[in-house]
Every structure is written in C-alpha cells, then in structure tokens.
Amino acid sequence: MNTKIAASLLSADMLHLGDELERVKQAGVDWIHYDVMDGWFVPNLSFGLPELQAISKGTDMFIDVHLMINNPALYIRNFAKSGANLITFHLESLTDPFTTIQTIREYGCQVGISVKPRTPAKALLPFLDDIDVILVMTVEPGFGGQSYMHEMTAKISEIRNMIQGRNIKIEVDGGVDNTTAPEAVSAGADILVSGSYLFKQKEMQRAVEKLRNIK
Numbered sequence: 546m547n548t549k550i551a552a553s554l555l556s557a558d559m560l561h562l563g564d565e566l567e568r569v570k571q572a573g574v575d576w577i578h579y580d581v582m583d584g585w586f587v588p589n590l591s592f593g594l595p596e597l598q599a600i601s602k603g604t605d606m607f608i609d610v611h612l613m614i615n616n617p618a619l620y621i622r623n624f625a626k627s628g629a630n631l632i633t634f635h636l637e638s639l640t641d642p643f644t645t646i647q648t649i650r651e652y653g654c655q656v657g658i659s660v661k662p663r664t665p666a667k668a669l670l671p672f673l674d675d676i677d678v679i680l681v682m683t684v685e686p687g688f689g690g691q692s693y694m695h696e697m698t699a700k701i702s703e704i705r706n707m708i709q710g711r712n713i714k715i716e717v718d719g720g721v722d723n724t725t726a727p728e729a730v731s732a733g734a735d736i737l738v739s740g741s742y743l744f745k746q747k748e749m750q751r752a753v754e755k756l757r758n759i760k
C-alpha cells in the first residue's frame with residue numbers, strides 16, 4: 546500500500562484557507578490533518594469548531610482531527626457533527642479511553658489514539674481491539690515546525706510489531722519531511738502528517754509524490 550499523506554493546516558495560510566484547501570487537494574494530499582489545542586493539554590491554542598465547520602463545507606477531503614485537549618470526550622459530538630471523519634485523542638489527556646473510544650464510534654467516526662514521545666508503546670495494548678489509527682508523535686505536541694525526534698523511529702517499529710495481523714494504521718506526526726520520512730516509513734508508518742514542510746513548497750504536488758513513493 547502507498548503511504549497516505551495528511552497535510553497539517555497549522556502551517557497553512559489562514560487568510561486564504563479556501564485557496565490552501567484547493568492547493569492541497571490539487572497536490573494529491575489524501576487527508577486534511579486538523580490540530581486542536583486547548584492551552585491546557587499543550588501550551589498553545591489553535592482552532593476549534595467554527596473553523597472546522599467552514600473547512601468541512603469547503604472540501605470533500607477526509608478530515609483527520611487530532612485533539613490535543615484535556616477532556617476530549619466532552620467535545621466528540623461537536624467535532625463529529627462539524628465534519629470530522631477520524632477523531633484522535635491523546636492517551637495522556639484527562640479522559641477514560643474506553644468511554645472516549647465508544648463515544649467516537651457512536652458518532653460514526655474512525656477512532657485514533659495518540660501517544661506523546663515519552664509514553665511507551667505498550668500503553669496502547671489494552672485498546673488494540675477498538676481503534677483504527679495509532680498516531681505516534683515524533684515531536685512534543687503543541688507546535689508545528691519542530692525537528693523529528695529520531696529516537697521515536699524504534700517506537701514506530703515496536704508498534705508495527707505489536708499490531709501485526711490487525712487492521713490498525715500507524716500515523717506519524719511531527720517534523721516529517723523528505724529527509725525524515727524514509728525512516729518513519731521503513732519503521733512502519735502508513736500515514737505521514739506534514740505541516741511546515743508541505744506548505745512551504747512551491748510545487749506541493751512533487752513533494753507529496755516523493756513522500757508517498759518512499760518505500
């Protein structure tokens with residue numbers, strides 16, 4: 546299977562978001578990656594529901610919502626109704642993972658769990674029967690434009706082994722570019738999130754093709 550590419554809108558030109566959505570689609574990007582921050586789970590704020598509603602009306606692309614917030618379960622209904630296709634929450638947030646998973650399913654979305662760099666892969670073991678995606682953070686969550694933590698590559702491999710025989714995809718987020726993507730893919734990444742690298746491209750399509758064709 547070819548690697549899927551998810552464009553993180555954190556690095557998009559907010560003043561021209563409609564044009565950016567069109568640019569991403571023309572470039573052959575597979576998913577829109579929508580980073581939500583609450584200033585509590587991470588030391589930063591990003592966007593929320595009204596922006597997602599506008600985006601989901603403005604594109605037919607698959608929307609991958611990455612919740613970097615505490616109490617994610619409280620907001621699942623609203624994110625689902627605002628156009629999310631996949632909702633990923635953090636295992637480290639203040640939440641009961643099983644209830645949160647169940648709530649995401651109730652609203653008809655795919656389910657993802659994300660782990661910060663210091664959370665061990667084995668923390669995911671209890672949830673493997675119930676999730677579609679594992680989002681492996683390769684930077685500390687909170688900001689675009691950081692450098693890929695090379696020590697996370699072994700964790701991607703460990704998760705790849707752990708999920709053998711299951712229908713779970715591994716998504717890698719943070720510092721992904723043409724130089725770091727090959728190690729993430731060879732360790733087992735199925736989906737690459739890219740923000741600052743993709744949006745600074747003059748020819749985004751070429752960059753997307755390169756990332757996608759990494760073996």
Ligand code: DX5
Pocket residue numbers: 553555556578580611684685686687688689690691718719720721738739740741742
């Ligand atoms: C960081 C976000 C990422 C971020 C990636 O907390 O979850 O999705 O936008 O940006 P780059 O690709 O610039 O590291």
Ligand code: ZN
Pocket residue numbers: 553578579580611718738
């Ligand atoms: Zn993200």
